[in-house]
Amino acid sequence: GAGVSQSPRYKVAKRGQDVALRCDPISGHVSLFWYQQALGQGPEFLTYFQNEAQLDKSGLPSDRFFAERPEGSVSTLKIQRTQQEDSAVYLCASSLKNKGSARGHTDTQYFGPGTRLTVL
Amino acid sequence: DAKTTQPTSMDCAEGRAANLPCNHSTISGNEYVYWYRQIHSQGPQYIIHGLKNNETNEMASLIITEDRKSSTLILPHATLRDTAVYYCIVRVAGGNNRLAFGKGNQVVVIP
Numbered sequence: 001g002a003g004v005s006q007s008p009r010y011k012v013a014k015r016g017q018d019v020a021l022r023c024d025p026i027s028g029h030v031s032l033f034w035y036q037q038a039l040g041q042g043p044e045f046l047t048y049f050q051n052e053a054q055l056d057k058s059g060l061p062s063d064r065f066f067a068e069r070p071e072g073s074v075s076t077l078k079i080q081r082t083q084q085e086d087s088a089v090y091l092c093a094s095s096l097k098n099k100g101s102a103r104g105h106t107d108t109q110y111f112g113p114g115t116r117l118t119v120l
Numbered sequence: 121d122a123k124t125t126q127p128t129s130m131d132c133a134e135g136r137a138a139n140l141p142c143n144h145s146t147i148s149g150n151e152y153v154y155w156y157r158q159i160h161s162q163g164p165q166y167i168i169h170g171l172k173n174n175e176t177n178e179m180a181s182l183i184i185t186e187d188r189k190s191s192t193l194i195l196p197h198a199t200l201r202d203t204a205v206y207y208c209i210v211r212v213a214g215g216n217n218r219l220a221f222g223k224g225n226q227v228v229v230i231p
Contacts, residue, residue, distance in 0.1 A: 059218075109219060
C-alpha cells in the first residue's frame with residue numbers, strides 16, 4: 001500500500017519567508033510525528049499528534065514553528081520568518097496506534113522521504 | 121529513554137554477514153530495542169525491533185544479550201544496497217513514543 005508522502009521534496013526559501021511543509025500519513029494511522037534532521041546528524045523529534053490533538057510539541061525549536069493536523073490525517077508544518085539555521089530535512093512519520101493493545105505493545109513508525117529545506 | 125552506543129562507521133564485505141553492534145547498558149525493563157536505517161537522501165526505514173527474545177524477519181536478525189545490555193543486528197548477506205546509516209534506538213512502550221536517533225553507524229558494503 002501507499003506509504004507516507006511528503007511535499008514538496010525540496011524547498012528553497014529566502015530568509016524571512018514563511019514556508020509550509022505537508023505530510024500525508026499512511027491511511028488509518030492515528031499517530032503522526034515530525035522530526036528535523038540537520039546535515040550529518042540523526043533526526044530530532046519536533047512534535048507529535050494523536051489524531052488531531054497535538055499532544056507533545058516540546059521539540060519545536062522556537063515559536064516560529066507551528067504544526068497542525070486539523071482533521072486527524074494530513075499534517076502541515078509551518079515555519080514563519082525562516083532563518084538560515086532552519087535549513088534541514090524535515091521528516092514525517094506515522095504509526096498505527098491500537099488503543100486496545102496489550103500492555104507493552106509498541107507502535108512502529110514509518111517515515112516519509114522528507115522535505116529538504118534550504119534557507120538562503 | 122536509555123542511550124545507545126554504536127561504532128561511528130564500519131565496512132562490510134558484499135555477500136558476507138554484517139554484524140552491527142549496539143550497547144545499551146542503561147536499558148530498563150520496559151524499553152524495546154529498535155533498529156532503523158537511512159539510505160542516502162531517503163527517510164529512515166524500519167528494520168526490526170525486540171524486547172528480550174531474538175527476532176528475525178525478512179530483512180535481518182536481532183540478537184539481544186540475556187542481560188539486555190547490548191544487541192547485534194545481523195544482515196545475513198550484505199549487498200551494496202545495504203550501505204546506509206544504521207540507528208539503534210531504545211524506547212519505552214506506549215505514550216509519546218518518539219524515537220531518539222543519535223548519530224548512528226555509517227555502514228559501507230564493499231564489493
